Amino acid sequence: xxxxxxxxxxxxxxxxxxxxxxxxxxxxxxxxxxxxxxxxxxxxxxxxxxxxxxxxxxxxxxxxxxxxxxxxxxxxxxxxxxxxxxxxxxxxxxxxxxxxxxxxxxxxxxxx
Amino acid sequence: xxxxxxxxxxxxxxxxxxxxxxxxxxxxxxxxxxxxxxxxxxxxxxxxxxxxxxxxxxxxxxxxxxxxxxxxxxxxxxxxxxxxxxxxxxxxxxxxxxxxxxxxxxxxxxxx
Numbered sequence: 069x070x071x072x073x074x075x076x077x078x079x080x081x082x083x084x085x086x087x088x089x090x091x092x093x094x095x096x097x098x099x100x101x102x103x104x105x106x107x108x109x110x111x112x113x114x115x116x117x118x119x120x121x122x123x124x125x126x127x128x129x130x131x132x133x134x135x136x137x138x139x140x141x142x143x144x145x146x147x148x149x150x151x152x153x154x155x156x157x158x159x160x161x162x163x164x165x166x167x168x169x170x171x172x173x174x175x176x177x178x179x180x
Numbered sequence: 181x182x183x184x185x186x187x188x189x190x191x192x193x194x195x196x197x198x199x200x201x202x203x204x205x206x207x208x209x210x211x212x213x214x215x216x217x218x219x220x221x222x223x224x225x226x227x228x229x230x231x232x233x234x235x236x237x238x239x240x241x242x243x244x245x246x247x248x249x250x251x252x253x254x255x256x257x258x259x260x261x262x263x264x265x266x267x268x269x270x271x272x273x274x275x276x277x278x279x280x281x282x283x284x285x286x287x288x289x290x291x292x
Binding site for chain 1: 223281282
């Protein structure tokens with residue numbers, strides 16, 4: 069059974085810092101991995117999707133990497149801003165739509 | 181942009197009531213999903229549907245049923261609400277092969 073872990077559970081950084089969020093998974097046989105952002109009391113917004121054949125994806129200040137063999141993905145946020153404060157979740161697709169496993173998330177606070 | 185709309189942001193119901201949660205998507209997606217999200221447990225799949233009138237149980241279907249009479253609409257039904265069904269409910273949709281998941285804003289359900 070796929071298990072997804074996100075460390076740390078919470079992170080507080082000053083504005084302007086570059087930061088890395090971590091996601092690890094136990095079964096390396098995955099189709100893709102997706103990073104989401106969730107604001108308090110809201111739904112999830114997709115940030116980046118990495119296919120199993122890819123090593124990284126970039127969107128603006130965000131860069132996600134994938135190392136299937138070691139079961140790890142990182143989300144790099146450059147020049148953090150207070151508006152980046154949210155919970156970030158990773159989701160691993162291990163075999164079709166019904167086998168998406170979510171991490172519990174990392175709660176990020178960017179202090180002005 | 182894909183829009184997934186959940187009919188209620190907040191809902192308060194009494195134990196034993198029949199509860200309907202509605203979800204509508206406007207991008208002609210085949211796949212639709214219902215998740216619940218609880219602190220410390222993350223997102224867990226209740227039911228999903230890959231076509232009209234088709235449904236499959238997820239990880240925690242007990243106490244729930246679903247209906248998909250039209251492609252754009254997926255309803256979650258709590259036949260007899262109980263206090264342990266107090267949770268954030270999230271609807272999502274995707275194209276076949278379950279690539280990018282698009283989520284609604286969520287319904288925070290409280291059962292008293």
